[in-house]
Amino acid sequence: MPGGICENRRLRCSHLALLGSIVATTGWVQAANLVSNGGMEVPAIAPGTILTFYAGQTFGGWTVSAGSIDVVHGWQNAEGLQSIDLSGSSQGTIYQDVPTVAGRTYDLSFAMASDPYWAGTRNMDVYWGDVLVDSLSFATAGHTDQDMGWMYHSYMLTATGNVTRLLFKDMTHDNDGYYGAALDDVVLTPEPTTLLLLAVGGLAATRRKRQWAGLDRNARYTGRPSRAARLLRGLTNGR
Numbered sequence: 524m525p526g527g528i529c530e531n532r533r534l535r536c537s538h539l540a541l542l543g544s545i546v547a548t549t550g551w552v553q554a555a556n557l558v559s560n561g562g563m564e565v566p567a568i569a570p571g572t573i574l575t576f577y578a579g580q581t582f583g584g585w586t587v588s589a590g591s592i593d594v595v596h597g598w599q600n601a602e603g604l605q606s607i608d609l610s611g612s613s614q615g616t617i618y619q620d621v622p623t624v625a626g627r628t629y630d631l632s633f634a635m636a637s638d639p640y641w642a643g644t645r646n647m648d649v650y651w652g653d654v655l656v657d658s659l660s661f662a663t664a665g666h667t668d669q670d671m672g673w674m675y676h677s678y679m680l681t682a683t684g685n686v687t688r689l690l691f692k693d694m695t696h697d698n699d700g701y702y703g704a705a706l707d708d709v710v711l712t713p714e715p716t717t718l719l720l721l722a723v724g725g726l727a728a729t730r731r732k733r734q735w736a737g738l739d740r741n742a743r744y745t746g747r748p749s750r751a752a753r754l755l756r757g758l759t760n761g762r
């Protein structure tokens with residue numbers, strides 16, 4: 524069968540070849556989380572307990588660089604069985620250095636809430652390399668340890684080197700240091716649409732911010748399909 528299945532479907536096959544190239548180039552299919560232990564499930568601790576890590580210590584890929592944090596297994600989590608209080612006994616900072624490609628764009632998302640055992644507002648800064656991505660706050664009022672009110676936040680970030688430091692810093696100042704921002708479900712993946720959009724018409728790779736409430740991290744995908752998704756659908760339909 525000379526030419527195979529593509530012989531009489533040249534246009535569609537060329538589209539599929541392009542799609543395959545895009546997928547291969549962008550890692551669009553099931554891109555792995557570049558963050559280790561983004562769900563704060565390591566180390567696994569006993570239900571109803573906390574485990575504190577101090578500056579200079581590491582846990583499951585994260586390094587504590589200031590203050591301390593608590594791994595918590597007991598309150599409602601955004602994902603899995605554990606999350607962290609970013610202020611263990613003093614305001615904590617954690618980071619990890621992730622492999623990146625200069626010029627490439629990445630999707631960062633995570634869930635934020637607060638240690639619910641003190642009624643104030645929690646603050647947290649997020650850094651991507653030297654860039655302050657966002658300064659977030661979370662009001663604890665109305666939430667409990669079984670109704671944490673997790674909020675997801677997501678950003679499009681461009682790397683400038685082959686390693687980028689992702690850092691979370693508790694900025695809660697008006698408590699005694701034991702009640703900080705809660706953090707869970709940190710996911711960093713290569714942006715699947717950036718190269719496609721560049722290929723078909725250009726895109727300024729800029730930061731974007733979205734946020735949504737609840738425990739379903741996929742909730743953000745219930746909105747209108749992105750331009751890239753619509754283009755991909757057209758390609759796969761042979762149009």
Ligand SMILES: [Ca+2]
Nearest residue numbers: 562602603605
């Ligand atoms: Ca978790």
